[in-house]
Amino acid sequence: MTKTLFTICLWALVAWLCGIWINPVTGWVILTVGLVAMILVSGVQLSQISRWVKNIDEPPPPSVGPWDEVLAPIYRKLRANRLEIDELNRNVESIMLAAGALPDGAITLDEEMAVTWCNPVASEHIGLDMSKDRGFSIFNILRAPEFATYARSEKWKDPVLLHISREGQERSLLVQLTRYGVKQFLIVTRDVTQLEKLETTRKDFVANVSHELRTPLTVLAGFLETVHDMPAPSISDEQREHYYLLMMEQARRMQAIVDDLLTLSTLESSPSGMGEPVRVGDLIETALQQARSLSKDQHVFVVNVNEDLYVAGIESELASGISNLLTNAVRYTPKDGTITVSWYLTEAGTACYSVQDTGIGIASQDIPRLTERFYRVDRGRSRATGGTGLGLAITKHVAMRHNAELNIRSRFGAGSIFSLEFPASRVVTPDDSVA
Structure with a gap:
C-alpha cells in the first residue's frame, strides 16, 4: 500500500511540474495517463494473482507490485503448512505400518x-x-x-x-x-492357543510324573514299614531277601524315570548341531546286546545292518533313540516272536534305521499319541515290562535334533514298524569333517 501511494504521489508531482513548466492542461493529461497506466498494471497483476490462486502450490508471480508484500507471507505460510502436513502424513503412514506389523x-x-x-x-x-x-x-x-x-x-x-x-x-x-x-x-x-496347549501339557506332565513316581514310592514305603514294624524273628531270611529285591526293583524303576526325565530335559535345553560322523552299526550292535539280555532268548532277532553307513550326529543321543526302539519291540512282542533290525541306505540317498516286530500291534487311534510323555496304550503291560513311558518321547526329540523323521506303521494284532529316517545331508563318510 505504501508503494502505491508513493507511485500516485510521484505521478502527481510530475504532472504538477509539467503544469507549471508547460501548462495546466498538460499536467492534467500526464496525471490521467499515469493513473490509467497504474490501473492497467494493477489489472495485469491481479490477473497473474488470479491464475496463481488456482494453483497455490506453485510459487507466486515474481513481481506483482504492491501485492508482493501480501503474497510473500501468504506463500511462506502455505509452504510451512504444506511441509507440516507432509510430515504429519509421513508420521501417520509410519504409525499405520507399525500397527500393521x-x-x-x-x-x-x-x-x-x-x-x-x-x-x-x-x-x-x-x-x-x-x-x-x-x-x-x-x-x-x-x-x-x-x-x-x-x-x-x-x-x-x-x-x-x-x-x-x-x-x-x-x-x-x-x-x-x-x-x-x-x-x-x-x-x-x-x-494364546500355543500357551494354552503348553499349560495343559505342563499340568498333564506334572500329574503324570506324580502318578508314575507315586506307585513305586508307595510300594517301597510299604515294604520298609513292614520290615521296620515286624519283629526280626518273625521274618525269615528268605522273606527279608524277597522284600529287599522288591524294594530294589521299585527303586530302579524310579531311577529309570528320573534318568529319562533328565535325558528329555537335556535334549530340550542343549543346542543341537551336526555333531561328528557316527558308525551307527556299532550302536545297533550294543543295543542288540541289551535287547537280547532283556529278551532272555525268548525272541528271534533278524539283523540286516550296513556296517559302513555313517551319519553325522551326537553318538549318545543316537544310541538312546536306537536302544529305545529295540527295547520297545522286545517288551511288546510275545514269546517266540520275530524282531527284524535294519540299517540301510535308501534309493533316495537317505539313511534308515527300522525295527519291525510281530508283536501285539497298535490301534490306529493310538498311533498319533505314542510320542507323548507317559502315554501308554496298555499301562499295565508297560509297567510289567519295566517301561517308563518316556522312550518314544526321547526318540522323537533325538529325531528332531538330527533332522530325521520318526515313522510309525502298525496294525492292531499284526505287529509294528518303527523307523528313523535321516536326510541325505546327514549321510557322511568316516573322514568327513562336520561343523
Whole structure:
C-alpha cells in the first residue's frame, strides 16, 4: 500500500511540474495517463494473482507490485503448512505400518462399535475382511456371547478369553477392549492357543510324573514299614531277601524315570548341531546286546545292518533313540516272536534305521499319541515290562535334533514298524569333517 501511494504521489508531482513548466492542461493529461497506466498494471497483476490462486502450490508471480508484500507471507505460510502436513502424513503412514506389523491384532471402532480399520493379524484372528466388513458392527462379526457380555459392560479392566473355531481350526484369543480418542474404541487380540496347549501339557506332565513316581514310592514305603514294624524273628531270611529285591526293583524303576526325565530335559535345553560322523552299526550292535539280555532268548532277532553307513550326529543321543526302539519291540512282542533290525541306505540317498516286530500291534487311534510323555496304550503291560513311558518321547526329540523323521506303521494284532529316517545331508563318510 505504501508503494502505491508513493507511485500516485510521484505521478502527481510530475504532472504538477509539467503544469507549471508547460501548462495546466498538460499536467492534467500526464496525471490521467499515469493513473490509467497504474490501473492497467494493477489489472495485469491481479490477473497473474488470479491464475496463481488456482494453483497455490506453485510459487507466486515474481513481481506483482504492491501485492508482493501480501503474497510473500501468504506463500511462506502455505509452504510451512504444506511441509507440516507432509510430515504429519509421513508420521501417520509410519504409525499405520507399525500397527500393521504388530504381533497382536488391532481393530478400531467408532462410537457405534462399527469397524473402521484393522491390521492383518486381527484379520487373521477373527476373519475380518475390510473390503466387506468396514462400517459393520463388531457384534455381527465377532459372534461370541462372552464377547458381547464383556463389550457391553462399563469397564474393561481385564481381557476376555475367547475360543473361536475358523476353518476347522480351534483358536484361543485374549481380547482387550479400551477407549481412545473421542468416542472411539480399540480392540487388541492376542493368540494364546500355543500357551494354552503348553499349560495343559505342563499340568498333564506334572500329574503324570506324580502318578508314575507315586506307585513305586508307595510300594517301597510299604515294604520298609513292614520290615521296620515286624519283629526280626518273625521274618525269615528268605522273606527279608524277597522284600529287599522288591524294594530294589521299585527303586530302579524310579531311577529309570528320573534318568529319562533328565535325558528329555537335556535334549530340550542343549543346542543341537551336526555333531561328528557316527558308525551307527556299532550302536545297533550294543543295543542288540541289551535287547537280547532283556529278551532272555525268548525272541528271534533278524539283523540286516550296513556296517559302513555313517551319519553325522551326537553318538549318545543316537544310541538312546536306537536302544529305545529295540527295547520297545522286545517288551511288546510275545514269546517266540520275530524282531527284524535294519540299517540301510535308501534309493533316495537317505539313511534308515527300522525295527519291525510281530508283536501285539497298535490301534490306529493310538498311533498319533505314542510320542507323548507317559502315554501308554496298555499301562499295565508297560509297567510289567519295566517301561517308563518316556522312550518314544526321547526318540522323537533325538529325531528332531538330527533332522530325521520318526515313522510309525502298525496294525492292531499284526505287529509294528518303527523307523528313523535321516536326510541325505546327514549321510557322511568316516573322514568327513562336520561343523
